[in-house]
Amino acid sequence: xxxxxxxxxxxxxxxxxxxxxxxxxxxxxxxxxxxxxxxxxxxxxxxxxxxxxxxxxxxxxxxxxxxxxxxxxxxxxxxxxxxxxxxxxxxxxxxxxxxxxxxxxxxxxxxxxxxxxxxxxxxxxxxxxxxxxxxxxxxxxxxxxxxxxxxxxxxxxxxxxxxxxxxxxxxxxxxxxxxxxxxxxxxxxxxxxxxxxxxxxxxxxxxxxxxxxxxxxxxxxxxxxxxxxxxxxxxxxxxxxxxxxxxxxxxxxxxxxxxxxxxxxxxxxxxxxxxxxxxxxxxxxxxxxxxxxxxxxxxxxxxxxxxxxxxxxxxxxxxxxxxxxxxxxxxxxxxxxxxxxxxxxxxxxxxxxxxxxxxxxxxxxxxxxxxxxxxxxxxxxxxxxxxxxxxxxxxxxxxxxxxxxxxxxxxxxxxxxxxxxxxxxxxxxxxxxxxxxxxxxxxxxxxxxxxxxxx
Ligand code: C2E
Ligand code: CA
Ligand code: CA
Numbered sequence: 109x110x111x112x113x114x115x116x117x118x119x120x121x122x123x124x125x126x127x128x129x130x131x132x133x134x135x136x137x138x139x140x141x142x143x144x145x146x147x148x149x150x151x152x153x154x155x156x157x158x159x160x161x162x163x164x165x166x167x168x169x170x171x172x173x174x175x176x177x178x179x180x181x182x183x184x185x186x187x188x189x190x191x192x193x194x195x196x197x198x199x200x201x202x203x204x205x206x207x208x209x210x211x212x213x214x215x216x217x218x219x220x221x222x223x224x225x226x227x228x229x230x231x232x233x234x235x236x237x238x239x240x241x242x243x244x245x246x247x248x249x250x251x252x253x254x255x256x257x258x259x260x261x262x263x264x265x266x267x268x269x270x271x272x273x274x275x276x277x278x279x280x281x282x283x284x285x286x287x288x289x290x291x292x293x294x295x296x297x298x299x300x301x302x303x304x305x306x307x308x309x310x311x312x313x314x315x316x317x318x319x320x321x322x323x324x325x326x327x328x329x330x331x332x333x334x335x336x337x338x339x340x341x342x343x344x345x346x347x348x349x350x351x352x353x354x355x356x357x358x359x360x361x362x363x364x365x366x367x368x369x370x371x372x373x374x375x376x377x378x379x380x381x382x383x384x385x386x387x388x389x390x391x392x393x394x395x396x397x398x399x400x401x402x403x404x405x406x407x408x409x410x411x412x413x414x415x416x417x418x419x420x421x422x423x424x425x426x427x428x429x430x431x432x433x434x435x436x437x438x439x440x441x442x443x444x445x446x447x448x449x450x451x452x453x454x455x456x457x458x459x460x461x462x463x464x465x466x467x468x469x470x471x472x473x474x475x476x477x478x479x480x481x482x483x484x485x486x487x488x489x490x491x492x493x494x495x496x497x498x499x500x501x502x503x504x505x506x507x508x509x510x511x512x513x514x515x516x517x518x519x520x521x522x523x524x525x526x527x528x529x530x531x532x533x534x535x536x537x538x539x540x541x542x543x544x545x546x547x548x549x550x551x552x553x554x555x556x557x558x559x560x561x562x563x
Contacts, residue, residue: 117193117194119172119176120175120179121179122179122183122192122194122200123192123193125194125195128191128193128203129254129257130253132246132253132256132257135149135203136149136256140251147205147206147208148208148246148247149204149206149245150203150204150212150243150244150246151203151204151244151245151260152201152204153200153242153243153260153263154182154200154201154202154241155198155239155240155241155242155264155267156174156178156237156238156239157237157239159171159197162174162235170233173230173231174235177230178237179194181224182200182220185219185223186202187205189205189206190202201257213243217241217275220239221239221273224236224238224239239273240267240268240270241264241267241274241276242260242261242262242266242267242275242276243263243277244256244277245278260278262283262286263276263277263278263282265286266282266286269348289345292342293349293351295331296329296342296345296346300355300358304329305328305329305330305355306329306336307325307326307359307544308325308326308327308542309324309326309383309541309544310323310326310539310540310541311538311550311551311554313533314532315530315531315532316526316531318558318562319558320554322382322424323381323383324383324385324541325359325362325383325384325385326339326386327339327359329341346388347388350394352388352391353390353395356385356391360385361408363383363385363423364404364419365408366544367419367422367423368408368419370544370548370551371422373548373551382421382422382424382453383422384423384424384426384455385423385424386426386457387426389430389431389433389434390434392427392435392443393434397443397447398443398446401423401452402450405419420450420451420452421451423453424452424453424455424475424476425454425455426454426456426457426478427444427455427456428462429456429458429459429461429462429463430462430463432463432468433463437468441468441471441472444474448473453475454472454475455474455477456476456477457478458481458514459479459480460479460496461482469503474507476510476511476512477503477504477511477512478512478534479497479500479512479513479530483496483500484497484513484515484516484525487524487525488518488521497513497525497528501529501530502529510532511529511530511531512530512531512534513525513535515535515536516536516537516538517535519537521535537561
């Protein structure tokens with residue numbers, strides 16, 4: 109629903125947005141006049157959690173009737189001086205007047221929770237709903253209706269990032285964070301159109317003989333303004349905005365092109381080197397990763413020589429344990445099974461730092477466990493890190509998986525890991541992430557170079 113000019117919302121019979129804004133202004137005026145009396149007003153934006161889902165399951169008629177019911181029920185809970193309207197599809201705006209403490213707002217939200225946690229019937233459908241709420245206080249968070257509304261909306265967006273029945277009070281710190289986030293988001297959107305992403309590759313090596321076992325693709329953002337930006341600064345924003353899926357589409361295409369280049373070099377003749385890619389838990393939640401990867405890879409296989417037809421066998425997919433927290437584990441397992449059947453290998457990244465439920469490990473088609481850098485970093489000086497590392501290696505081998513130790517920076521760390529039976533190492537000791545051209549030179553020289561490290 110757009111903010112139309114009519115005074116009444118046609119679905120709920122409540123006030124329309126414009127009338128509400130006038131009311132907010134009136135209340136601001138009143139609150140400012142009465143401010144010496146220590147009362148204040150709160151403006152709440154209340155969003156029904158997963159309303160689209162309700163609409164899809166029960167149909168629009170029930171959706172509309174639900175909105176009417178919610179509006180009427182909330183209205184019955186308000187004081188005569190309070191106001192409610194519907195500001196858009198499934199969001200209500202509420203003015204709570206004559207408050208003495210922030211706690212009064214929280215008490216009101218608790219009451220909402222008690223009322224709506226109970227099942228109710230709409231057109232014969234048993235429905236339970238939950239809400240997410242953003243709150244701006246008047247006059248603390250604005251002395252104009254638009255400003256109050258925008259600030260409550262900022263708080264609501266923050267509330268929506270978390271769970272059901274979450275509420276967030278606006279703060280100027282949150283506003284600064286939101287502005288920075290939106291700035292980065294628009295810069296990242298531009299980065300796609302200006303082709304500013306790059307892949308760096310970090311080789312990893314068998315502990316036994318130090319031959320190259322493969323290389324991991326790590327994304328970099330080459331910003332015109334700020335130079336090369338490491339992933340920790342932009343991957344979280346890409347994840348939050350959903351742009352990560354766009355990045356991965358680009359990345360899978362890029363890796364196919366780069367693998368074809370590597371496969372044309374002489375090193376490929378007797379050895380096929382896999383490339384690892386990191387796939388975000390967010391993508392597993394929103395996309396069919398199997399379909400996405402296989403489609404892109406098949407497209408790149410078209411018209412290729414036989415030596416390039418093994419692309420799927422050359423791609424190793426790294427996922428983190430949090431993938432299983434965000435999505436139904438059975439769905440993830442099914443998707444990983446399909447990938448494995450098509451020739452892809454799967455690794456669990458940062459193993460031991462997340463939600464390690466050993467029960468799922470036995471059901472997963474996993475080829476590698478990557479031992480997190482935080483254990484490897486202290487392996488020489490901390491007994492506990494040593495014992496966790498040893499246990500992970502033993503566990504992996506018992507489950508017929510291999511281990512890759514991340515962040516190996518010294519020969520001493522390598523030797524200890526090798527003595528524990530670790531299969532593969534990755535780290536600055538042997539190689540840092542590098543652009544594709546450097547990787548090709550690196551691979552070419554490695555057999556000669558490695559002798560230095562074996563002495
Ligand atoms: P990760 O997947 O655990 O990648 C390993 C990180 O450790 C890389 O950082 C690598 O440069 C760094 N590293 C490797 N060896 C050493 C070492 O010996 N010492 C130290 N101190 N660090 C080492 P990078 O490239 O900054 O990537 C950070 C994280 O960003 C990655 O951690 C991964 O979680 C994420 N990331 C990078 N590229 C992508 C991507 O394309 N997609 C997704 N979803 N995540 C990515
Ligand atoms: Ca990784
Ligand atoms: Ca890692």
